[in-house]
Amino acid sequence: MRKSGLYLSGPYGQYTGEYGDYIEWREKSISRTGKNIIIFLLAAVMAVVSVNPIAEYRNQIKAASGQESQVSVAEGADKEQFFLIPGGQQETIPGVxxxxxxxxxxxxxxxxxxxxxxxxxxxxxxxxxxxxxxxxxxxxxxxxxxxxxxxxxxxxxxxxxxxxxxxxxxxxxxxxxxxxxxxxxxxxxxxxxxxxxxxxxxxxxxxxxxxxxxxxxxxxxxxxxxxxxxxxxxxxxxxxxxxxxxxxxxxxxxxxxxxxxxxxxxxxxxxxxxxxxxxxxxxxxPKTMYLTFDDGPSEENTARILDILKARNIKATFFLVGENVEKHPEMARRIVQEGHTIGIHCYSHDYKALYASTDSYLADFEKAREAVKAATGVEAKLFRFPGGSINAHNKKVYQQIAREMTDRGYIYYDWNASLEDAVSNPKPETLIQNAVTSTLDRKKVIMLAHDVISETNQCLEEILDQFPEYQMEPLSEEIDPIQF
Ligand SMILES: [Zn+2]
Ligand SMILES: [Zn+2]
Known part of the structure; x- marks a missing residue:
């Protein structure tokens, strides 16, 4: 890699870097060597008429210290420019x-x-x-x-x-x-x-x-x-x-x-x-964050979330509940129209019934898939287990369900950060705090949130403001899943 900086070694020590640093380095070196040298250098600058500022500088160092120095400059550094060091001493260094x-x-x-x-x-x-x-x-x-x-x-x-x-x-x-x-x-x-x-x-x-x-x-x-x-x-x-x-x-x-x-x-x-x-x-x-919203759609809350995302040109992922899609098919369609990704959550968000057996899970999933297809035309390949892939309700069946679903070509996404908004009486300040603390500056974040919770949409803008260093992206089949 070609550098345009200075490479110096001599009685003042060694220096490699760009001009800005050089001036500081030089100032420090000069103050180490003593003020009489500054006077000498200034006199030299004024007295020596030279077309080569580097040769001139080398002479100055030699005259001041009695020692030879090695001074070289990258090619192209041939134009002389005059600068004043802050503090008032005039300096001649090569410009490019x-x-x-x-x-x-x-x-x-x-x-x-x-x-x-x-x-x-x-x-x-x-x-x-x-x-x-x-x-x-x-x-x-x-x-x-x-x-x-x-x-x-x-x-x-x-x-x-x-x-x-x-x-x-x-x-x-x-x-x-x-x-x-x-x-x-x-x-x-x-x-x-x-x-x-x-x-x-x-x-x-x-x-x-x-x-x-x-x-x-x-x-x-x-x-x-x-x-x-x-x-x-x-x-x-x-x-x-x-x-x-x-x-x-x-x-x-x-x-x-x-x-x-x-x-x-x-x-x-x-x-x-x-x-x-x-x-x-x-x-x-930039780091990447995949915002995900579970349990919707709902009429008002999902609409508010979509408004916020639209205003910021952010695409997210919605894991839908089949029953809610049947209640609000227009909202499910709006999610698709506005460019977000749709995944399946479940048809009925009832842990006991859902995880009673592998068959009960698969039957519920199939119903949800059909409801989403009927409302939006989308053949969803992404899904999220209610409660996450491993939870208190599915310990006995989750491995078999995951295997079966994978065989059928579906991909499940857990999360590695969460607003923890699916609790009773969530407080917006706490949700913002949770989002920040659970993200842990990771390079890739799948954030769990719920678009059916009104407190979530109340603080969503503030939450997004916390993460300017993240690019917000929708999930897709190409994105490697995060799985517990
Ligand atoms: Zn100014
Ligand atoms: Zn859920």
Missing amino acids: PAENLKKEPGETLILLDPGHGGEDEGCSREGAEEKEINLRIAYQLQKKLLEMGYRVHLTRNGDRELTLEERAKEANETGADLCISLHQNASEEAGAEGIEIWYSIQNQKEESERLSRIIQKYAVQSTGAVSRELVESEELYVIRECTMPSCLIETGFLTNNAERKKLESPEYQEQLAKGIAEGINAYLH
Whole structure:
């Protein structure tokens, strides 16, 4: 894999990485070596007229330390650019033209865009300048993302002024997969605080929103900051003009004294970077959740669930009860029309009668299958045992039933997470909690819920909000079942 970064080894130690880190590394190295070297380096920068910044840098190190250093740069790093290190020292490092920053096949390139720079300080309070905090967080974030194996570029590596057009252009020309702008917030309300993420409704709206929601979740988890509502925008130039999913993160308020102090500290900047990086990683590696609803259809409750799923463009799976299908055939048809998967639960939800013997189970199933076929035309192949494949009522017969059903070409699906909503008087807060705690961050989740329970549809939206990092999919015969 070609790297566009610097590879250095010399008296300051060894360095491999991209420019953003290089500056930090260099700053630390310089402060270790002593301030007289800074003065020497600055003099050298001004005195030496050289077409090769790397050779120049090597000379500087040799002059300052009396030791040889090995300095090399990836091909294409031939354009000189001038940067100011936050803190004011002028630095010369090689830049790479945009066409050489293009990613290699198979790489994921993330463009970080620290807002403002140069004359444009952004907002500032009590000596804290937005442009510098944005850059510090970008460096930390770059480091985390590089450790995760992503390729990362910054629109600026130092205190450089860039137009908004240049920022968006770099994102588009390098073929970046994601673009993340970093900013600090300000408000007339001194108490305003927290993380606020903006996304453009004109650029990859759905993906940008999902990216924003996931980053928000992880950044808030990592920092304990207040979670502010996501903001849709038509105006913010960079995120609007980028062609890839993008967002603008206001990591905190410089106008809030307590939050500003945190934002200035390297420890808090690192926590922010960690959360944002984890969010980006979760966005790029989505997990899958299969929402399943048992025991329906019912008139009002199923309709409400379907409305919520439709508004979010989510497809789920409904394991139907034959008796209820006969009562509400139009609802069973609506489930199918709206693209959800239908499975069989049973005809009559009576454990004793159902599990009296293998024959009683098969007879009930056949009745349910016919009812579903008659109402919807669907020949269901998926099914779910009432109570799950192994339960208190079917211990003696479940193996024989499972074998027989498998022989007939049916597939049963248990679950590995549950709202636990089939209890008397469920409380919405408890159902939300159950959903979160039983999911356990698994990569593949089959969630058990019941569309006949009104509390379930009351809190379904909140439940869905808990899982931005999951893609919601319907079950199908191709999906490997989860079986107890
Ligand atoms: Zn800003
Ligand atoms: Zn059931």
